[in-house]
Amino acid sequence: MKNKPRIRFKGFAEDWEQRKLGDIATFSKGNGYSKSDLASSGDPIILYGRLYTNYETTISNVDTFVELKDKSIISQGGEVIVPASGETAEDISRASVVKNQGIIIGGDLNVIKANHLLDPTFLALTISNGEQQKELSKRAQGKSVVHLHNSDLQEVNLTFPLLNEQKEISTLFEKMDNIITLHQRKLEKLKLVKKALLQKLFPKNGSQFPEIRFKGFTDTWEQRKLTYIFNDFIVPMRDKPKVFSGTTPWTRIEDIEGRYINTSLSGRFVSDETIKSMNLKVIPKGSLIVSASATFGVVAIVNNDLITNQTFIGLVPNKDFDIDFLYSLFEAPTTKNKLLKLSAGSTIFYIARESFENLVLSVPSKVEQIKISKIFKSIDNSITLHQRKLDKLQDVKKGLLQKMFV
Structure with a gap:
């Protein structure tokens, strides 16, 4: 092949050439710094955590600083850096190019300086995405924390063009x-x-x-219980249908896209017979669903009749209220804070129907x-x-x- x-x-x-990375690059390690050394100003530094939290193939802008120490490793421009440790093998099988000179390279980073045969950005890309990424993942060692050494990088079989x-x-x-x-x-x-x-x-x-x-509006907003704003509060059944074949969509929190629900995402639909036999609660089109437990405070507009699980409560508004306004009202921090105060539980929040009914909001x-x-x-x-x-x-x-x- x-x-x-x-x-x-x-x-x-032309065919791409294959060589061991150790034959066409030199290797070193960053050292001497950790998060505790960071300061509001000083010399720019790259710490290994950046490759997880703010990964970029090419690092040009550095907004973290430290006070320069003796024996620091400082970039000359064009170094390829690879994390030396991480939570998973896939985490550390990634590389970035330090584009500019004068950047301190912190500890727990392997540093590769390619020779004239390799473009640094290409090297970072292929380490992070090519067959080399799979090879490095296999070489990474450890259980709770995995490690990748320069000796592992040197043995990588690199395939590259001119x-x-x-x-x-x-x-x-x-x-x-x-x-x-x-x-x-x-x-x-x-x-x-x-x-x-x-x-x-x-x-x-x-x-x-x-x-x-907006110009022209000066009236006081009225304090209203949710029982005034909404005609019905629908608490879904805890039981999940065992058979999915019908026309009424079964919706999960993952099906929310922006302010609406994409009922085609789950691909699950419930028949009228199942709804009747299990006494499932159908939330009608034009309602809101608000997560009352688990992933707390998520809200969406119901654009088709649907069935969902006990994560949500369905709120059916009366005609005096605009559904899109109510959606934004439940997104507002003031409403979310009130819901949070009503919730019970320490790690998993839950709001009972009665708490929803008695909640007072300004409209x-x-x-x-x-x-x-x-x-x-x-x-x-x-x-x-x-x-x-x-x-x-x-x-x-x-x-x-x-x-x-x-």
């Missing part, structure tokens, strides 16, 4: 990472805007007025409700759009990583 990837840039046809093809591959993935990062930042910015508006467009700390309002007129709901629907639509773009980009990148390496 020839050493060629499934997808290549035009003009490249340098100019490596650089083409590296440039492609660096551009993709830049685009993905841009979408991630836009998504995070939208989420921060929504978070701020959820705090400011709903009253808090016992007030009957929100911090900011405005329906006209103002609709004004508020429109702005949050617009933001949520933008968040969903950016999330889909981001997911698609990440899927494209994942597919290329699988097909552009041997």
